[in-house]
Amino acid sequence: MTVTTLILSLLCIFECICVPAIFLHVRLWVVVLLYVMAVLVYVYVLWRKKQLPAIKKQKSDCAEDTADNSWIKWKWLCILLIGFQLILVVFYTHIDDDDAWYLGTAASAYETGEMFTQSPYTGNPIELSAGGDYVLSPLPMLWAVLGKLLFIHPTVLAHSIVPVFVLLCAYAVYYMLGKRLFHTPKSAWLFVLFLSLLNIFGYYSTRTTGAFLLFRSWQGKAIFCTVLVPLLFYYFLGLCKEEKEYKKDLLGIYLTMGAGCLVSFTAVSLMPLLLGAMAFTLAVGKRELHLPVKMCGAMIPNVILVLIYIVAL
Numbered sequence: 088m089t090v091t092t093l094i095l096s097l098l099c100i101f102e103c104i105c106v107p108a109i110f111l112h113v114r115l116w117v118v119v120l121l122y123v124m125a126v127l128v129y130v131y132v133l134w135r136k137k138q139l140p141a142i143k144k145q146k147s148d149c150a151e152d153t154a155d156n157s158w159i160k161w162k163w164l165c166i167l168l169i170g171f172q173l174i175l176v177v178f179y180t181h182i183d184d185d186d187a188w189y190l191g192t193a194a195s196a197y198e199t200g201e202m203f204t205q206s207p208y209t210g211n212p213i214e215l216s217a218g219g220d221y222v223l224s225p226l227p228m229l230w231a232v233l234g235k236l237l238f239i240h241p242t243v244l245a246h247s248i249v250p251v252f253v254l255l256c257a258y259a260v261y262y263m264l265g266k267r268l269f270h271t272p273k274s275a276w277l278f279v280l281f282l283s284l285l286n287i288f289g290y291y292s293t294r295t296t297g298a299f300l301l302f303r304s305w306q307g308k309a310i311f312c313t314v315l316v317p318l319l320f321y322y323f324l325g326l327c328k329e330e331k332e333y334k335k336d337l338l339g340i341y342l343t344m345g346a347g348c349l350v351s352f353t354a355v356s357l358m359p360l361l362l363g364a365m366a367f368t369l370a371v372g373k374r375e376l377h378l379p380v381k382m383c384g385a386m387i388p389n390v391i392l393v394l395i396y397i398v399a400l
Contacts, residue, residue, distance in 0.1 A: 088138045088139065090140045091259075091263075092335075092339060093133075093140055094256070095343060095345070095346045096342055097126060098345070098350070099345035100122070100126065101122055101229055101232070101349060102225075102349040104118060104121050104125060105225045105349075106223060106225065109203055109215070109228070110222075112202075112204075115196050115200045115202060115228075115232070116235070119232050119236065158271070158276050161273065164280060165276050165283060168287065169254070169255075169258055169283065172286070172301060173251055175301055176251065176301060177250065180246045180247065180250070181301075183302065185303065186242075187207060187208060188207055188208075188221075189226075190230070190245055192207045192228075193234070193241035194231075194240070194241050195210075196227070197240065197241050203221075203222055216400050220396060221352070222400060223348075223352055223392045223396055224348060224349055226310075226350050227241075250305060253300070253305070253310055254300060257317075258282075258283070260314055260317050261317060262275050262278075263321055264317050264318075265277075267328070285297060286301060290302075307350035307351030308350075310351070311347060311351045311358075315343055315346060315347050315354060315358070319340065319344075319362065319365075320365075322336040322337075322339040322340045323340070323369075326340075326382070340382060340385050344358055344362065344388065345385075348388050348392055352392075355392050356389070359386040362382060362385060363383065363386070365382065366379035366380075367379070369382070
């Protein structure tokens with residue numbers, strides 16, 4: 088198991104615990120307790136099966152490209168640009184109007200211990216249906232839970248800590264994708280450099296990937312478009328190119344789809360369309376349906392959430 092799949096698994100576990108807890112009107116401290124217990128059990132099982140991400144030093148990229156060391160300068164240039172973006176997201180945090188809902192909901196749960204019972208706008212009691220699709224994709228509740236565990240207010244957590252984590256995860260995914268697309272470290276770092284420049288100079292609209300990543304990365308739709316979509320494409324490429332280890336990439340697709348259910352209901356509705364297009368492409372390219380059908384099984388949580396939204400909300 089890689090660090091990426093471990094993080095995705097933890098997001099999926101939270102979705103499975105939090106959504107039923109919201110409908111059962113369970114208090115936040117119970118969700119914190121259940122989540123900690125579930126994570127401990129999950130980590131223990133991985134440890135027993137010796138599937139935890141390895142801590143030992145991995146084979147260096149240098150061994151893969153010893154004939155050409157020119158990629159090292161591009162690596163350090165990428166690191167400098169990523170460091171510049173980290174300074175932006177930490178010290179020049181952007182205050183978005185959506186914070187009135189995203190962080191207002193997290194702060195309300197953090198302070199009152201109840202989820203989706205008070206309006207983040209007025210503080211007045213509200214019905215569960217007023218929470219809309221956020222009830223089914225409760226990322227703000229994750230910030231509230233992490234705030235309780237780390238003794239940090241969700242507003243501080245979301246504006247000062249989460250952007251660092253999301254930005255580093257995004258560029259790690261971009262590097263993984265670059266390696267899978269172009270095979271060499273030099274090409275991968277050039278790919279990361281290109282995307283980094285696009286993000287830095289991407290504020291020609293409030294809805295570009297760069298704007299989401301640098302201005303409101305604590306919001307679910309930002310994580311969806313900057314991390315999960317490239318990650319889904321990464322695993323899809325693995326299914327196309329690496330038949331021997333296709334199960335790892337198939338598992339990655341399932342976990343990515345599950346994580347998308349947590350971060351944003353936009354991901355719940357759009358990721359099946361993207362996955363369906365990928366499955367169709369794979370079916371046409373390989374002229375077989377076995378693997379594409381398995382891919383489509385990852386849409387089941389999305390279908391369930393859409394049905395709950397239609398019936399219950």
